[in-house]
Amino acid sequence: MADQPTSFDLVVIGSGPGGYVCAIRAAQLGLKTAIVEKRETLGGTCLNVGCIPSKAMLQASEKFEEAAHHLAAFGVKVGKPELDFGGFMAHKDKTVKSNVDGVAFLMKKNKIEWFKGAASLAGDGKVNVALNAGGTTTLTAKNIVLATGSDVVSLPGIVIDEKTIISSTGALSLTAVPKRLVVIGGGVIGLELGSVWQRLGASVTVVEFLDRILPPMDGEVSKNMQRILAKQGMAFKLSTKVTSAKTGANGVTLTLEAAAGGSAETLEADVVLVAVGRKPYVDGLGLDKAGVKLDSRGRIETDGHFKTNVAGIYAIGDVIIGAMLAHKAEDEGMALAERLAGQAGHVNYDAIPSVVYTAPEVAAIGKTEEELKTAGVAYKVGKFPYMANGRARAMNATDGFVKILADAKTDRVLGCHIVGADAGHLIAEIAIAMEFGASSEDVARTCHAHPTLSESVKEAALSVAGRAIHM
Ligand code: FAD
Ligand code: NAD
Numbered sequence: 001m002a003d004q005p006t007s008f009d010l011v012v013i014g015s016g017p018g019g020y021v022c023a024i025r026a027a028q029l030g031l032k033t034a035i036v037e038k039r040e041t042l043g044g045t046c047l048n049v050g051c052i053p054s055k056a057m058l059q060a061s062e063k064f065e066e067a068a069h070h071l072a073a074f075g076v077k078v079g080k081p082e083l084d085f086g087g088f089m090a091h092k093d094k095t096v097k098s099n100v101d102g103v104a105f106l107m108k109k110n111k112i113e114w115f116k117g118a119a120s121l122a123g124d125g126k127v128n129v130a131l132n133a134g135g136t137t138t139l140t141a142k143n144i145v146l147a148t149g150s151d152v153v154s155l156p157g158i159v160i161d162e163k164t165i166i167s168s169t170g171a172l173s174l175t176a177v178p179k180r181l182v183v184i185g186g187g188v189i190g191l192e193l194g195s196v197w198q199r200l201g202a203s204v205t206v207v208e209f210l211d212r213i214l215p216p217m218d219g220e221v222s223k224n225m226q227r228i229l230a231k232q233g234m235a236f237k238l239s240t241k242v243t244s245a246k247t248g249a250n251g252v253t254l255t256l257e258a259a260a261g262g263s264a265e266t267l268e269a270d271v272v273l274v275a276v277g278r279k280p281y282v283d284g285l286g287l288d289k290a291g292v293k294l295d296s297r298g299r300i301e302t303d304g305h306f307k308t309n310v311a312g313i314y315a316i317g318d319v320i321i322g323a324m325l326a327h328k329a330e331d332e333g334m335a336l337a338e339r340l341a342g343q344a345g346h347v348n349y350d351a352i353p354s355v356v357y358t359a360p361e362v363a364a365i366g367k368t369e370e371e372l373k374t375a376g377v378a379y380k381v382g383k384f385p386y387m388a389n390g391r392a393r394a395m396n397a398t399d400g401f402v403k404i405l406a407d408a409k410t411d412r413v414l415g416c417h418i419v420g421a422d423a424g425h426l427i428a429e430i431a432i433a434m435e436f437g438a439s440s441e442d443v444a445r446t447c448h449a450h451p452t453l454s455e456s457v458k459e460a461a462l463s464v465a466g467r468a469i470h471m
Contacts, residue, residue: 006113008034010340011127011141013119013285016044017326018317019147020103022333027110029341034139035112036119036129041100042107045149045318046326048096049169054192056095057172058357060088061199065359073396083200085176092172115139121290125312143312143340146292146300147333148285150278150318155184158245158274164252165245165272168193174271177201182254182269184242186213188356189275191229195358198234205235205267207242209259209276214356218368218417220403225362225419228399232359237267245272280319295321306336314340328352351434355424360386360400363423365430366415367405378408382440382464384456386420388471391451397421402460404430404440411439411464422453429457440464 010026012019015037027033041048067081107114117131127139152167154160162170171193177200183190186208198204206213212222213229213236226236237256243264244255251270257263280299287294293309295301300315302308308315316336317329328347335345356362372379386392386400400420406413416430433443443461448454455470462468 006034006137006139008032008113008139008141010034010143010145010337011036011119011139012145012147013127014044014147014149014317014319015039015042015103015114016147016149016317016329017046018149018329018333019044019145020106020333021330022145022147022316022337023112024106024110025334025337026340027112029337029343031337031341033110033112034115034141035107036115036117036127036139038116038118038132040116040132042103042114043100044147046329047099047103049172051326052099053092053096053172054168054189054196055357056092057088057196058192058359060091061196062359064088065199070396083177088200089173118284120284120286121292121313122286123290141312143314145306145333145336146282146285146308146313146315146319147317147329148281148319149329150324151281151283152274153277153279154274155242155276158184158242158272160274161247164247164270165274167274171197171273178269178271179203180205180251180268180270181273182207182252182267182271183273183275184254185275185277186210186236186238187215187275187277190273191225191234191356191358193273193275194234195229195232198232202271203233203235205237205269207237207240207254207256207267209239209241211239211259213238214362216368217356217362217364218403218415219370221362221364221417221419224400225356225358228360228419229358278318278324282319305339306332322349323352323354325352325354348435351431353424353427353431355427357424360397360420361418361423363418363427364416365427366413366434368415368417369405372405372414377414379405379414380408380411380440380464381405382460382462382468384459384463384468384471386453386456388459389451389453389456391453392421392456394451395421395453397453402426402456404443404457404460404464406440406464411441413438413440413443413461416457416460418457420453420456426454426457429454 009031010033117129122128181202183194183206239259254267293301306314316332318324338345353365382404387398403417405415440461448458
């Protein structure tokens with residue numbers, strides 16, 4: 001059954017942080033907006049199987065770890081904590097539900113119509129929707145935004161069954177704590193979800209192809225995080241590749257080789273988490289038929305202002321170039337909606353923070369030392385250890401440091417790299433500083449409350465000019 005076309009100023013395909021934020025901002029600016037989402041709930045990867053469930057599990061597993069190992073040092077005796085696995089998972093499910101329901105509420109509040117089904121481009125500003133409930137409908141739109149996000153990838157010869165060989169999605173809904181978890185890929189997902197299951201009792205080995213974990217991060221951060229995670233019990237096999245995975249009655253046997261080639265060894269696991277990156281997701285969109293171009297890495301090609309090569313079709317978020325981060329997708333959604341409404345939205349790609357929610361957290365923004373060296377930029381380094389911060393001592397959270405990189409001539413802040421408790425919150429200060437083109441002296445002369453971890457940021461800024469007070 002084909003319904004009558006329904007007309008909109010804007011049809012957004014995909015309701016992740018890119019799509020739903022774009023739809024809300026467009027509706028706020030007076031555009032008649034529809035969103036098409038094929039999942040049964042709104043919020044995309046981020047809210048359903050990404051940021052939100054993983055953070056709920058990280059938070060809950062940190063509480064378990066704290067009760068088991070860290071409260072006694074504060075003089076708090078709780079005995080041996082017991083894991084209520086059902087309760088643990090229920091916390092994650094409840095967190096996801098309240099977030100996806102929140103987005104559904106926001107759609108209603110902003111009078112955005114949700115078409116529940118899979119969208120495909122039908123040419124001439126038309127979008128066909130194969131409705132989940134059965135049947136199809138066709139929408140017409142002055143503008144169409146593709147916000148279809150990304151999907152998991154695997155390795156040649158390794159088949160993800162989401163039971164014993166799992167992706168991040170499977171790692172969010174295991175039915176028991178595995179004894180031996182092998183993580184392929186020492187990136188963000190591997191370290192975050194590896195940490196969750198390790199805290200709950202799994203023995204975790206990370207196999208990473210490159211010679212360091214968190215490869216795009218500042219080298220000093222990677223090195224320190226590996227040391228800290230190893231101290232927590234995580235094992236690492238760097239410069240190593242997995243060449244095969246065989247599932248048997250007792251789990252999975254992985255065959256490993258040095259990345260550069262060499263003799264093979266085997267590694268046994270009960271569960272294997274494949275976390276080697278994600279790919280843009282464009283399946284079923286009908287891009288070919290619509291003539292929308294992809295770049296060499298399968299991402300939808302845009303002109304830097306979200307326009308594709310086809311008039312009236314735009315793209316944002318994980319499906320285009322740039323960091324696959326929820327806040328990057330959100331900011332693109334907002335900027336694009338403003339452009340479509342005749343305003344001047346933009347995203348500053350030089351000031352997008354990224355956070356790894358391990359314990360301690362890692363947070364970064366701007367350039368790394370390696371990038372500045374490669375670009376031949378003269379820079380100064382200011383560093384301050386958590387060990388010298390009064391609040392960090394009170395929290396028993398003395399692992400880590402704040403590092404600020406500033407231009408040697410102008411003192412402008414070029415980057416900041418933090419390993420330490422609450423790094424994800426602390427980096428926001430530097431994001432604002434960079435947006436305002438601040439110097440390290442500006443940060444250093446800003447009054448920071450005492451006793452807070454944020455004083456480490458001030459001290460790192462002071463240290464750029466060699467005048468840190470507390471070290
Ligand atoms: P998505 O969130 O992927 O949403 C796209 C939506 O489009 C999906 O719901 C999909 O069903 C829908 N869709 C696709 N095709 C169609 C179609 N044809 N018709 C209808 N609907 C369609 N980022 C962070 O910044 N912080 C984090 O802590 C973080 N943690 C993460 C943890 C995990 C385990 C994972 C996997 C990712 C994490 N990310 C995190 C990354 C983050 O989830 C993504 O960057 C973000 O979701 C991208 O948003 P998006 O709107 O581009 O797409
Ligand atoms: P990633 O790019 O962060 O890490 C993948 C890792 O796998 C890299 O270290 C890479 O060198 C390694 N690798 C690649 N091929 C390999 C192989 N054959 N053998 C062994 N190692 C190999 O990707 P991810 O961890 O899968 O995460 C995907 C995306 O999701 C990322 O872009 C990230 O931005 C996003 N994400 C963000 C957060 C966050 O912001 N906290 C959390 C989770 C995911």
